[in-house]
Amino acid sequence: MPHALTLNAGSSSLKFGFFELGDLQGEPQSRILGLVERIGQGERAHIKAKGADGQVLLDQEYGRNHVPDHGTALARVVDFLREQRPDARLAAVGHRVVHGGPDYAEPTRLTPPVMDRLAQFEPLAPLHQPHNLSGARAALELFPDAIQVACFDTAFHRHHPWVNDTFAIPRKFYDQGVRRYGFHGLSYQYISETLEKTAPHLHSGRTIVAHLGNGASMCALMGGRSVASSMGFSALDGLPMGSRCGQLDPGVLLYMLMNEGMTPKEIEDVLYRQSGLLGLSGLSNDMRTLEAAGTEPAREAIDYFVFRIRRELGALAAALGGISTLVFCGGIGENSAHIREKVCEGMGWIGMELDTGRNLRGERIISTDLSRVRILVIPTNEEIVIARAARDSLAGAG
Incomplete structure (x- = not known):
């Protein structure tokens, strides 16, 4: 059975999810959800994870500065998941990427040219984009056979009316991509879809x-x-x-x-x-x-x-x-x-x-x-939004 890993790097946190994808037709099934928080804050970083039944699988604090960056946090996560699910077949990794710029409005397979383009948006989201892409590079190296999919926080807002999309500066800047992108789109997408269903x-x-x-x-x-x-x-x-x-x-x-x-x-x-x-x-x-x-x-x-x-x-x-x-x-x-x-x-x-x-x-x-x-x-769930995109990308590749 194929599995997917989701990675969601915030400015001081790293959420992760481990999902079973089944036959790629139904809803991805969450098996492990976790969080590393207070990364690089000079405080005691904390990693915790639960199984699908709510059972606590991990709840550990680290000493001050023992998790100084998101790369270290990801290494902790991977070690934990390999210990928990050593026989898992990781077929896809879904990444939250904060800024898709004017180019990306849908989940996108990560390739070297795409990574290079996304790196150009790092100055627009310096607390997130470098960590998002660092996690993607690490995942590409750790899981070279898995499909890597980027899901963009800006995509949900791409259909704003023009008056909510622009600034009152010379139009040439708008044409260059200086506009209101909006963020947290994966969270808003989940809330919207949840309201539609419930x-x-x-x-x-x-x-x-x-x-x-x-x-x-x-x-x-x-x-x-x-x-x-x-x-x-x-x-x-x-x-x-x-x-x-x-x-x-x-x-x-x-x-x-x-x-x-x-x-x-x-x-x-x-x-x-x-x-x-x-x-x-x-x-x-x-x-x-x-x-x-x-x-x-x-x-x-x-x-x-x-x-x-x-x-x-x-x-x-x-x-x-x-x-x-x-x-x-x-x-x-x-x-x-x-x-x-x-x-x-x-x-x-x-x-x-x-x-x-x-x-x-x-x-x-x-x-x-x-x-x-x-x-x-409504507790938001960006991980399931990312997992669905990973499933769809994997199904399309098949």
Whole structure:
């Protein structure tokens, strides 16, 4: 029986999945799902994995700086999987690749020319693209006989209306590929497909999805299709994130260049690695750490995070002409009842009424029965989206 491995590198994490593909006609069957988190953060990295039955197969912490990069994390994952499934026939490896640029709007087989082209987009997603491609190169070397498939976070947003796809700068830049790409597309695709299967009446309406994690963004869906996203040309725009700034007046960049004498590389480091929750709190990029800290800077960082979510919520509702459903997903969105409550607080004017008890219990529906806007928590599953693409590519190759 053929198997597939999925690799999903975030800015400080590596999710992985091991799937059975059966006869390549049905749904890929998840057998192992895992996560390496706090990679390269100077904190204690943590790797955990569960089987399909929920049994914990691995739960291990490493010493500080023992998992300094995604390459090391992948090596840990491969060792673990070989120990668990030594007889597996790995036929396909599916990779999350954050930026497909203007070229790639569908899952694509990885070849040397494709890899070279994707490497050109690394400056647009420096926290992710290098790790995505590093994982792909390692997988090509480790599994030379397996089909390697790239799935792009930008693909889901490729059908934006022009006004949500462009910037008000000379058109030649748009023609060169400077446009609003949007990201977290695999997550939004999963949420859209899940709503279509489980709640088609909600899927057909006006939905805003809040993917909140170390990387955070929001997306407006009309009938399940992306029409607007908080992220733009790069993975910096929109919401503040773990260490990324989010929305920023371009004049700040000019100030850094002209008044502070900073180099482009120094500015990149500030915007991607020193800002967001980390920069505001002076403590951590991890929401769990900030919520537990209780310091004034930590509270202010959380308050700003929530403020920007609420502001973006209003903007996306305007882009949709209303809102019928709000979905929380991502590490923070799925696990922090506190953040969900603060986001929804006082939002009755838009038709949202949170049920505090349901929210604290982490139920799927956390709005009251009388709320005009249905508020949901749906754990996202980018891995199954990648596994389906790997299955389809393998079937097509046969």
